[in-house]
Amino acid sequence: MGERAAEIGGCAEGLVCATPTAVQEDGEALERERDAARSVGIDVQETEHTELPFEPFGALVLPEQAQVQPMSVLGALARQLRERGGKIVEGCRVHDADVGPPSASLTIHTSAGSLTAEHCVLATGTPILDRSLFFAKVEPSRSYVSAHRLLDRSPPQGMYVSVGTPSRSLRTATGFDGEQLLIVGGPSEVVGRANDTTKRIRELDRWTAEQFGNVRRITWWAAQDYRMHSRIPFAGAMPRGGGRIFAATGYNKWGMTNAVAAALAISGEILGGNMEWAKVLREGCMRVSGVTDALAANVEVAKYLVTGWASAEVARESKATAPAEGEGIVVSDGLSPVALSQVDGKVCRLSAVCTHLGGVLRWNTAERSWDCPLHGSRFAADGRLLEGPAVNDLPEAD
């Protein structure tokens, strides 16, 4: 690895493996991974022996994979941007962009005022501008991850991802005091559709203890990802953006690599380059193969839209309606759904209607947030927007 790479991470083996509970289909999935890798010249090796505390059903090894610390990568990118005269503005939210006539600059509207630009790249998870209906082409999911101290052994040094279910990935990380921690990635679900997200954390705890024995969880978190219904990430000019508004989305948990590909593809398009491989990122989301999935997903979205309003209507608000600490409920004030929550003793009474397109929000028990089951927007218990495609906070209930 070069000096720059050494600054942000290390080198490890990457392994795709089938866990001990694997079934026939998982073995076949592993074979497909092997064949796909070899068909593009990646020299994967099959093995049944790993450093894991259990014998996997089978495994593929990719030698010399880079294991990077994402925050170090981010720091290095920010430093390089500033060295080249770029400016990073934080704490300011983009709400909209006007294209105007072809010869004019774009006008970008933000929470701190408007500015003009020649080009705009939306790298916001799901694109925040609705002009190309991206919110209907991606499925938002949250996946739960935990960091554990292993009390009786050292963490495995390779990076592992399983095929089949339950889905698991393993990494190492260095804790604050220099100790090696095991990072366990696991279950994911469509944003806003789970009844109890805390059970996902319990599930990770249980699996880690079963496999690694005496462990102590240090922390956990969740990450939000987007998958295009076509299964191919998008990076290119947005429809109705005058060829000057670009977006990148649908990395499907492979953001460390897909984001780099998207950046190369979009910068090439802006600067007039012609990279043949980038065509699939521009056009892949139009593929017919994704249409059936998109239709099914949007039928599901419509179902949540209807049931959200109907169930809020049933639960009428009364003076006695008060959620317990850490809980949130949706009730009706007779006119529209109201989100009631109590976090750290603070009771909030907000509109339960998503500021994007009117979905009725649901309480995320683990993260204590209001999540939208339609397109994945999220709001803190006090109404602050956490995640788009919405661009506005939740207002207080009338």
Ligand code: FES
């Ligand atoms: S995110 Fe689209 S309606 Fe909530």
